[in-house]
Amino acid sequence: MARSVAAHRRAVQELLSGLAHKEGTEELPLMGALGRLLAADVLAPLSLPPFANSQMDGFAVRSADLPPHPGSDAGAELTVVDPVPAGAAPARLLPGTAAPIMTGAMMPEGADAVVPIEQAVPDAFPAPGTAATVRLPTTEPGTFVRDAGSDISAGTVALRAGTALGPGPLGLLAALGITSVEVRKPVHVLLVTTGDEVVEPGTTLPEGKIYDSNGTLLEAAMRQAGLRVTRTGISGDDPAQLLQLLRSRSETIDLIVSTGGVSKGAYEVVRQAMDGQPIEFVSVAMQPGGPQGIGTFDGLPFLGFPGNPVSCLVSFEMFLRTALADVVGSPAPRPSLRARLAEPLTSPAGKHQVRRGTLLPGGTVRLEGGPGSHLIHALANSNALVQVPEAVTELDAGAEVEVWML
Incomplete structure (x- = not known):
């Protein structure tokens, strides 16, 4: 019987639980x-x-110089003194004066409020060095002033x-x-691609071969998630070669991830190489990404992802990324939101389907390509993973679905 997505996610979390105590900085x-x-x-x-500063372009004032006057206009006429640009250390503000001040500039000693330039009469700064007065309305102490330490005080926990x-x-x-x-120190992953059919990009492509995209796809996803990645060379379908690659590592590794060789075909190199290791090969009720390997290899946590490109990336997002978020605290979970389908879809009974899609303005999501696990072009043109629960087999256009933003 196939394992549920939730059950396999718990199994991956348990496998990686020791990483919560990973040491080293x-x-x-x-x-x-x-x-x-x-x-x-x-x-x-x-x-x-670090100092009190102005929240507005305006006039720094002593609020006591602008009292209300019952029965007459509030405020007062003040003498304009030298302006206070941002970055300057201003002179003390004397009673009966107002200093033109720019946003972010240090409040003069003696000033306790700022009147926005829009409230001044005239509502423009005089030319520097010219004698001028300005009429300003009554204002309360602290108006449009950012107090020193109002964001954070020295000695308190910043992060x-x-x-x-x-x-x-x-x-x-x-x-x-x-x-x-x-x-x-980040989680250190040893990443290996398997298969006689794959060759390194940049080399001649023989007949019957394909370029390895999984290594680049997964390494990019892992590095973006804050992991350290070491890639081995491509391992062919010889179990001895794979074992040699895994055991020749010279660096300290926290986790091994492989792609390919975990299904039930005749040349499943990962299955063959892991014979005798406490590794389980299971079928997860998910499309794509059903075949999964999980356990330990020579005492190290091991995850075996399927070989098709979309399958391996979906496996990373659904299992490894979420487990690390829970166990280690990084990377952050993918943002999840609700959107409406731009078109209908069908999903196989009993399987959690993960479709690729593009979230559009207005809250609709357009499916990119079909459900096939080889459609890397559709993946490249997607910005979201559409989650279709295993109990759902059909959804009409306009139906609401959960999407994870990529």
Whole structure:
């Protein structure tokens, strides 16, 4: 009986559970840490903003100089003093004066509010160095002022250990003046493509052969997910050759992933090579990606993905990526949303079907190609995986489906 998608996902999570305690860190420059996990809490070395600054282009004022006047117009006429551009250290603001100030500029000592230029009369800055006055309305203390430390205070936790370092966290570190960060060492995958029929891109293509796309496809997916990848050469359908490739590794490996050789054909090299290893070859109720291998090879976690290109990528997304997200905390799960089919589809009974699609403006998803596991052109033109549960065999155009954004 075929194993459900949920059951196989749990099995992969259990297989990789030891990676939750993976040790080792390294110091990297910020851009080198993109996609990695923070190894330790980071405390803010300074406050953000480091000084009170203006939220608007306008006039820095003492709010006490602009009191309400019952029975008459509120506000007052103030003398305009030297402007405060961003990046300048301004002079103290004296009573009865207003300083033209730009967005982000440091508030002068004595000033406690900003009046937007649009509320001034006249509503334009005078030329620097010219004597001028401006009439401004009553304003409350703190108006349009960003207080020092209003974002984060010095000494507080800026980022927690385990944070995935995307653009936002890296931008925060840069704003704090930090140039490098301690990150966890990534999961290290040994990736091997199998099959007599595949040859390396860039070589002559003999009759009956195809170029290996799986290695590039999976390595790209893994690297994008923050994994470290070492690829072996292509292994033919000789079990001894495959064993030699796997055992000749000189680096510390956390996980082995193979593609091809896991079905029930006559030349299933992975099945043959793994004889005697605690590895199970199962059929998962999923299309594409039904044949799967799972277990340990010489004590290392091992996953055997099918050989068709779409099958191996779907296997990565459905099982390995989701398991790593749960066990290690990275990569983040794919964004999931609901969309409506632009066209009808059919799905085999008892199988969870994963179709390729393009999410369109307006919330509809167009299917790309058919369900075939070899349709790499359709995959390349997709931005989403359409999830069709195993209990569903037909869906009409307009039906709502779950899609994972790629």
